[in-house]
């Protein structure tokens with residue numbers, strides 16, 4: 001029997017329309033988008049050259065991943081100067097030309113605001129570490145070490161870094177103290193309790209807003225406030241010296257005050273767009289940042305990661321089949337909770353931190369790419385929230401091939417994971433060269449590198465990305481999946497994206513409407529929901545599984561009068577009585 005997850009039929013409040021709710025935002029990873037000068041690294045002039053491509057796709061705003069000066073330990077999320085452009089990406093003049101090209105087409109730009117930490121090469125940190133008396137000392141978080149019972153120097157507390165198994169503290173000899181780094185040791189955390197630091201951050205934000213950006217994506221924003229007495233984290237892993245400390249620094253004690261101050265003193269003055277990255281966040285916590293009827297709301301929306309985290313982590317060993325009932329419930333929980341609490345959300349499946357969803361979420365075979373990519377597109381375009389697409393998603397990019405050697409994975413997280421697992425397996429087996437097959441497979445499936453390969457503009461060996469040696473290997477998949485082959489072609493994934501984005505933009509029900517999940521336990525690979533606004537109703541139904549399912553759309557509420565307005569199978573007429581693998585349909589009821 002079909003049953004609704006939400007049995008109450010109370011009408012959800014209708015959201016106030018706003019431009020930033022209706023836009024289509026495209027995320028660019030500058031290193032891998034388009035190289036204009038043959039040095040193998042994507043750059044600003046390359047992006048400018050592709051602005052018409054983006055306009056044609058229906059893009060209203062681009063989000064540029066960090067383009068500031070950086071030693072690139074974490075690909076720009078380690079900033080050494082907030083006001084300078086990373087030289088391989090070009091000059092400030094190139095940046096201004098990009099902004100002008102976007103403006104001329106009525107498009108907007110947002111930047112990544114990475115303020116949980118800087119690079120250890122930032123002048124502030126260099127000054128800060130030089131002396132306990134430096135005026136920059138309290139820009140970062142320094143604490144003396146402790147001594148254990150055997151007289152060994154140990155870090156100030158037991159916090160584990162978010163990446164790897166090591167401490168979140170690094171000892172620095174110059175002043176005989178430790179500094180905090182939730183991410184890598186080259187990314188020291190900033191101290192938001194320092195008024196001087198706070199003013200620096202505000203000035204830097206004004207600098208970019210005055211130069212013409214429309215707002216920010218706020219990196220790791222839920223981690224910026226720490227309990228400054230730094231208590232030990234509860235023991236979760238008795239075998240380890242260091243413990244995960246999320247419960248202490250996630251949505252930390254002063255997070256709302258910090259965000260309200262940034263909003264009051266800077267963002268509100270520019271009517272700026274804000275989307276906060278906030279992994280490990282519940283809908284209730286999200287609402288505490290974004291609820292619109294509050295005078296002091298802090299951001300417009302967040303990126304929560306609960307849906308993508310269902311399939312996260314470097315898991316080794318046999319892969320479990322995906323549980324799409326869980327996925328449907330997570331999507332439904334967020335859609336209804338946010339709509340029902342006067343709160344807006346972001347809609348995404350891909351970004352630079354996620355493996356490609358065709359592989360990771362759908363586990364589709366390469367022969368099923370086209371249907372799978374279109375399903376994901378229709379799934380995204382029929383949810384409430386601001387729509388995001390990550391570069392390459394619009395042509396159906398997939399993960400890198402399984403046989404790539406480890407050197408091709410450039411991300412520090414992939415490399416650290418390999419090293420740490422090797423040490424663990426060496427210790428466990430006593431072998432100098434333990435079998436690393438499962439570790440390699442896990443990296444292939446889950447590495448962030450999967451999202452970071454050069455954009456496939458064409459089928460040539462360098463993918464039309466560069467004339468030089470690409471900084472990261474081109475995924476050879478570009479021979480069959482690239483922009484040039486798909487552009488202007490009826491039924492291509494790219495054309496499907498263009499059409500579906502236009503359909504969404506012209507259908508307010510898909511952006512603002514109520515969301516109601518239709519669950520039928522007999523069909524665990526089917527996800528279906530209804531969107532409704534002002535007596536207009538739409539039904540989304542899709543088969544997330546790789547096998548056909550004998551199910552009629554009427555089971556989910558389609559009637560003989562329903563009109564099929566959009567579907568994934570191109571010119572083929574969709575089957576009446578079954579949904580083939582990865583088939584997705586949208587009906588007007």
Ligand code: NOJ
Nearest residue numbers: 074077114183219220353
């Ligand atoms: C989140 C970013 O998306 C990710 O790429 C980065 O490594 C971490 N924050 C640290 O800045």
